[in-house]
Amino acid sequence: MRVRTSGGALAAGAVVAGVLSLVTVGDGSSPKPVTRESLQAAPLPEGGLRPMQPDPRLPSFHRDGEAPREPPGPPPPPPEPQREILEAVSSPDALVFQAVRGALTYLALFLLGHLTLRRYGVGGRWAYAGLGSVAALITVASQTPLQGWRNLIVLGNLSYFLAIPIVAGLIMGFSYRWRAGLEADGDDPAVLEATLAAAQTKVEPALVDTGDAEYFSGPVQVRTSFPVAFVAALLSSGLFGLISMAFAIPAEVQGWMASGQQMPLNKMVALAIQSQLHVILLMGLMAPLPFAALVMLGQVLLRAIGKTSYRAYLVAGATAPLLLTLLLGPVGFLLGLRAAVPMAVAMCVYRSMAGLEPKAVKEDIEVRDRRNLMDADHPRRRYSRVIKA
Incomplete structure (x- = not known):
């Protein structure tokens, strides 16, 4: 049982992976509003300017007739350093590159796993769901910066961060298996017809084995999952x-x-x-x-x-x-x-x-009295045997 290689299904998965990496990958920190205080406390960019603040070490000037101001006391101690949270501002080109890189990474990983599963004849739905989950997780993890992992651990968002690509990858792999379908290995109608003709039975069997494939004509039902x-x-x-x-x-x-x-x-x-x-x-x-x-x-x-x-x-x-x-x-x-x-x-x-x-066959029955093995309309079910007292 081998799953087909579908270019359209692979492309759809790559697009979803690109969007997933664009939405999910980050520094792991919660969004913070930009205020004047945060701008002043932030390190100056290269060539940037910060509003001028009075230097307490310089002498103070005053108008005539005004009392001179007392020199200020020692400057307050600097605030305790806080945990550094990486804040990256991405340009549109950087976002496009990040999405393309995520799509190509997922495509390469999923295609490699798909070819491996085909080689060993594994075509189960959950096998492809697991493959999609692993590919999506590696795609997102490979683009997350080291500082982002630290922030995720500090803020306690690591499990939530990992759950998103795992669940999304499960759905992506499952969807690929559904859209691509299975290869028609051994499906030869002429061989099936010849096998039925060689059987020489008045009633066609429900299960026919041609040697290369099996065919079933019995009652079926939709799976429940x-x-x-x-x-x-x-x-x-x-x-x-x-x-x-x-x-x-x-x-x-x-x-x-x-x-x-x-x-x-x-x-x-x-x-x-x-x-x-x-x-x-x-x-x-x-x-x-x-x-x-x-x-x-x-x-x-x-x-x-x-x-x-x-x-x-x-x-x-x-x-x-x-x-x-x-x-x-x-x-x-x-x-x-x-x-x-x-x-x-x-x-x-x-x-x-x-x-x-x-459809499932009827369950096995246990027999204590073989006389009970009669049709529902059998006369014996209507008549009782008379025993002379």
Whole structure:
């Protein structure tokens, strides 16, 4: 079982890795507002100027008729040195270079691991999820400066800093395995037809082994997996949040321009993006868990009635949020309408990611009396044997 080498899936992963490194990599310090005091306390840049302060060692001058001022006392002791926090201001070119470097690093690591897994015939989903996690973690760690690691340890943000690339890498590797698919090794329809013809049986077997591949025609069902449901919910909610932002930002900028706001257009766009960040926060952090719960509920119901088609999952995803009307009334109906589209996408993504599996056979039974091995409509189940007392 070998996973295909997909250029499009590799490029998509590299782009996500570039954005991840651009957002995640830093010095590990919390953002601090720039004040006049902090500017004066900061070391002077090369060629920079600092506001002139009176020197207590120089004599003080006074007008005629005024009493001379007392010379000041000894200068106060310098403040205790604080832990140095690296503050780097990146230019646009530096940010672009950082994103490109992160994308290329992830691409090289993931491609090397992918070729290694192909060589040994490993194509499991969790193997690729682990590969993506390792590649993303190394990508972010290799660009973090040494002072940044110190700051992360001092501020206690190391676990949070490492969790982001690990989780993102899991999703990236899992998504690559889903998008690339498997190689068609040994899939020869002519060999399958010849094998069935050589069997010479009236009833075609459910499992056919051609020597190079196996084929199954028995009953199947969609796999049940909560991690797959969470990934599908995360992808659909994040995509819906980005689309909502793309439509909301121009509308907000247009509203400000119509109201006569006097500010540059780039500043309006920046403020609109900042005001719409709550959409990404809501859809990317808070929506996946309830969405995943609804996906699992829909999966259980569809599996119980034996539905495996994409149409059934699309309808189930679109109608599942509307069930909120039973709990919340009109408010639930409005929320359900807003969540119908991302839930329909999440259900279809789950159906594609989860795939099919054969239905389980009935469990073994223990027999004490072989007379019980009769059909449900057998006359013996209706008649009892008469024993002469």
